[in-house]
Amino acid sequence: MMNCPKCSHAAHTRSSVVLSENTKERYNQCQNINCGCTFKSLETVTDIIMCPGRVNPVPPHPALPVEAPKHPKANSGSNPLRRVF
Ligand SMILES: [Zn+2]
Numbered sequence: 001m002m003n004c005p006k007c008s009h010a011a012h013t014r015s016s017v018v019l020s021e022n023t024k025e026r027y028n029q030c031q032n033i034n035c036g037c038t039f040k041s042l043e044t045v046t047d048i049i050m051c052p053g054r055v056n057p058v059p060p061h062p063a064l065p066v067e068a069p070k071h072p073k074a075n076s077g078s079n080p081l082r083r084v085f
Pocket of ligand 1: 009
């Protein structure tokens with residue numbers, strides 16, 4: 001949200017378009033009924049204050065088969081869907 005450059009009232013964005021990876025252009029309209037100024041603005045990333053740490057990517061683990069219980073009543077206290085490693 002920006003303020004009107006003519007009367008300083010709040011202005012709403014009517015539309016916007018991304019111009020580059022770090023810049024967006026907006027068309028704005030003043031909400032003061034006695035002004036109604038429309039104007040363009042640019043929003044630009046000028047600096048990154050804190051960047052997340054570098055990630056050393058790894059592939060996902062393969063899906064493991066799920067072992068079905070052989071004797072469901074005998075294993076009632078254990079997890080019947082335990083994984084086999
Ligand atoms: Zn205005």
